[in-house]
Amino acid sequence: MKEITCKLLVIGAGPGGYVCAIRAGQLGVDTVIVEMAKPGGTCLNIGCIPSKAIIHAADDFAKTVAMAAGKNAMGIKADNPAIDLAKTMAWKDGITGRLTLGVAGLLKKAGVKIVVGRAKFRDGKTVAVETETGEQVIRAENIVIATGSAPVELPMLPFGGKVVSSTGALSLTEVPARLAVVGAGYIGLELGLAFAKLGSKVTIVEALDRILPLYDTQLTQPVAKRLAALGVEVLLGTKVKGLSSNGEALLAETGSGEERRIAADKILVTVGRKPVTEGWGREELELDMDGRFLRIDEQCRTSMRGIYAVGDVTGEPMLAHRAMVQGEMVAEIVSGKRRSWDKRAIPAVCFTDPEIVSVGLSPDEAKAAGREIKIGQFPFSTNGRAMTLSAEEGFVRVVARADNHLVLGIQGVGVGISELSAAFSLAIEMGARLEDIAGTIHAHPTQSEAFAEATLKALGHALHI
Ligand code: FAD
Ligand code: NAD
Numbered sequence: 001m002k003e004i005t006c007k008l009l010v011i012g013a014g015p016g017g018y019v020c021a022i023r024a025g026q027l028g029v030d031t032v033i034v035e036m037a038k039p040g041g042t043c044l045n046i047g048c049i050p051s052k053a054i055i056h057a058a059d060d061f062a063k064t065v066a067m068a069a070g071k072n073a074m075g076i077k078a079d080n081p082a083i084d085l086a087k088t089m090a091w092k093d094g095i096t097g098r099l100t101l102g103v104a105g106l107l108k109k110a111g112v113k114i115v116v117g118r119a120k121f122r123d124g125k126t127v128a129v130e131t132e133t134g135e136q137v138i139r140a141e142n143i144v145i146a147t148g149s150a151p152v153e154l155p156m157l158p159f160g161g162k163v164v165s166s167t168g169a170l171s172l173t174e175v176p177a178r179l180a181v182v183g184a185g186y187i188g189l190e191l192g193l194a195f196a197k198l199g200s201k202v203t204i205v206e207a208l209d210r211i212l213p214l215y216d217t218q219l220t221q222p223v224a225k226r227l228a229a230l231g232v233e234v235l236l237g238t239k240v241k242g243l244s245s246n247g248e249a250l251l252a253e254t255g256s257g258e259e260r261r262i263a264a265d266k267i268l269v270t271v272g273r274k275p276v277t278e279g280w281g282r283e284e285l286e287l288d289m290d291g292r293f294l295r296i297d298e299q300c301r302t303s304m305r306g307i308y309a310v311g312d313v314t315g316e317p318m319l320a321h322r323a324m325v326q327g328e329m330v331a332e333i334v335s336g337k338r339r340s341w342d343k344r345a346i347p348a349v350c351f352t353d354p355e356i357v358s359v360g361l362s363p364d365e366a367k368a369a370g371r372e373i374k375i376g377q378f379p380f381s382t383n384g385r386a387m388t389l390s391a392e393e394g395f396v397r398v399v400a401r402a403d404n405h406l407v408l409g410i411q412g413v414g415v416g417i418s419e420l421s422a423a424f425s426l427a428i429e430m431g432a433r434l435e436d437i438a439g440t441i442h443a444h445p446t447q448s449e450a451f452a453e454a455t456l457k458a459l460g461h462a463l464h465i
Contacts (some may be wrong), residue, residue: 004113006032008334009127009140011119011280014041015320016311017146018103020327025110027335032138033112034119034129039103042148042312043320045096046167051187053092054170055194055351057083062197062230073390083198086173121281124304142306142334145294146327147280149273149312156242157182157250163243163267166191172266175199180250180264182240184211187270189223189352196230197353203262205252207271209237212350216362219413222393223352235260243267275313290315298341300330308333322346345409345428349418354394357417359424360409363399372402376434376458378450380414382465385445391415396450398434398458405434405459410451420448434458 008024010017013035021033038045067078107114115138117131127143129136151165159165164172166187177200181192184206196202204211204227211227211234212220227234237255244251250262275293288295288303293315300308308330311323325343332339350356366373377397380386394414400407410424427437437455442448449464456462 003137003139004032004115005139006030006113007140008032008142008144008331009034009138010144010146011127012041012146012148012311013039013103013107013114014146014148014311014323015043016148016323016327017041017144018107018327019324020144020146020310020331021112022106022110023328023331024334025107025112027331027337029331029335031110031112032115032140033107034115034117034127034138036116036118038100039107039114040096040100041146043323044099044103046170048320049099050092050096050170051166051190051194052351053095054088055190057088057091058194058197059353065199083175085175085198089171089173092170119280121284124285124307127281142308144300144327144330145280145302145307145309145313146311146323147276147313148323149275149318151269152272152274154182154240154269154271157240157267157269159269162247162265163269166268166270169195169266169268176265177201178264178266179203180205180262180267181270182250182267183207183270183272184234184236185213185270185272186350188268189227190350191268191270192232193223193227193230193353196227196232201231203233203235203264205235205238205240205250205262207237207239209255211236212352212356214348215350215356215358215411216364218397219356219358219411222354222413223350223356225393226353273312273318275315277313299333299339300326300341317346317348319346319348343429344431345425347421347425349421351418354391354413354415355418356411356413357421357424358409358411359421360407360428361399362409362411363397366399366408371408373408374400374402374405374434374458376400376454376456376462378453378457378462378465380447380450383445383447383450383453385447385449386414388445389415389447391447396420396454398437398451398454400434400455400458407432407434407437407455410454412450414447414450416447420451423448423451 008031010021010033024031064081117129175198179200181188181204241251252260294309296314310326312318329339345360347359379395381392396412399409434455442452
């Protein structure tokens with residue numbers, strides 16, 4: 001097979017890699033991307049998109065079940081709801097299929113050459129790809145490592161049989177009657193809640209003494225309440241020991257030393273993800289590490305000239321939108337533009353019920369950074385739109401500097417609040433002060449009014465509370 005030469009070679013077509021390649025192509029950079037699975041990476045194929053599809057289906061199903069049980073205050077009735085999970089999964093696969101085809105199309109439209117196969121470095125400028133038709137050698141002036149991340153496996157609960165990762169859970173064709181979830185982080189709670197709504201008896205085992213340790217307890221409290229309402233048992237401060245000898249149950253030990261035997265048809269292990277730093281020839285290079293991640297600077301340069309890294313392989317937060325923004329920046333740098341990481345905040349959204357959003361500093365983080373702050377919080381229970389949506393749980397909270405009212409952070413929890421994350425991020429990125437948000441007309445009736453009211457509250461004159 002002939003050797004290819006190019007200006008930019010991207011390894012991995014997840015959100016970091018494919019965005020980098022598309023932008024480079026648009027800028028006229030001669031670009032090749034190598035992907036060993038499907039374009040779209042974890043996010044489109046086995047992560048963000050399929051999980052949100054299943055969460056949505058579970059929500060709709062749970063609402064119908066509540067209607068059938070006569071628990072619908074709006075007077076809507078339903079009879080004998082049922083779910084055909086195989087059909088739900090087929091619908092989800094249709095969405096991911098359309099998106100991954102779309103990514104391949106966008107890459108082609110940008111003039112990017114796609115090579116399918118596993119890439120391995122030979123040296124800092126050369127990569128060999130095992131393709132179906134043999135080895136393809138690619139020489140590039142610049143190389144971007146965007147190999148992403150993979151689920152962490154627990155030694156006492158290796159994946160296989162009834163022990164599944166998020167990928168396994170997102171391809172189940174029957175709702176497990178009993179589901180044990182190990183880890184009450186992003187995936188454990190998003191999928192744990194979804195399966196509880198689909199009808200599983202869910203037990204969540206978490207090593208720490210709280211759920212979603214990334215967020216403060218005020219934000220996670222409405223989620224804890226919903227878990228309880230759905231009958232999900234949450235065992236905090238609990239260690240998993242492994243499977244029982246007959247394989248029927250998950251064995252765990254609570255903080256008080258009590259042995260627990262959790263009978264389960266499936267065990268979903270979601271204890272974090274690890275960067276993919278092996279399997280692509282790192283040993284042929286001299287790359288500095290930052291703990292388990294590849295070390296990068298504010299331009300995503302690694303310690304080797306001409307080699308960049310973006311996305312989950314470079315560190316926390318392991319989020320698709322961070323990977324995409326890094327990828328776009330690197331493409332522009334390679335094309336000769338002057339760019340560096342100048343973002344003030346990376347929004348985080350947890351698609352639990354209700355959803356949680358956090359952008360910038362929480363009150364505790366602002367105080368720890370030595371800031372004198374003002375906090376404004378407005379509940380959805382007094383927001384008209386939230387009432388019409390039966391979504392009164394939760395609030396929006398704004399954290400600002402006490403002296404000049406510069407907004408440092410915005411958090412919130414509520415049904416559908418993920419859609420407010422754009423307004424929150426924009427406010428911080430634009431350097432908004434409380435008065436800027438309070439002085440912006442927010443359409444009525446919308447949940448976004450709670451954002452304006454939270455800033456008014458911080459200024460001492462909220463109108464609707
Ligand atoms: P990845 O998406 O992991 O892509 C890396 C790609 O590189 C893969 O396609 C892989 O096949 C390829 N690759 C690796 N090695 C090689 C090689 N040697 N040769 C060729 N190809 C190679 N993030 C959010 O922001 N919002 C969410 O709602 C969200 N939900 C999630 C839900 C789940 C269940 C999971 C698992 C993750 C979720 N994430 C979410 C995280 C998100 O998926 C990742 O942050 C994102 O995919 C990282 O993008 P990436 O480009 O760095 O890597
Ligand atoms: P996570 O880091 O969010 O949560 C892991 C949880 O497992 C933590 O609460 C941790 O204390 C617990 N844990 C660790 N070891 C344990 C053990 N032995 N026993 C019991 N509990 C244990 O990890 P995740 O849920 O696997 O998700 C991985 C990453 O994927 C996230 O950190 C995030 O970057 C990304 N993600 C993002 C979204 C989103 O943006 N909405 C959704 C899903 C995943």
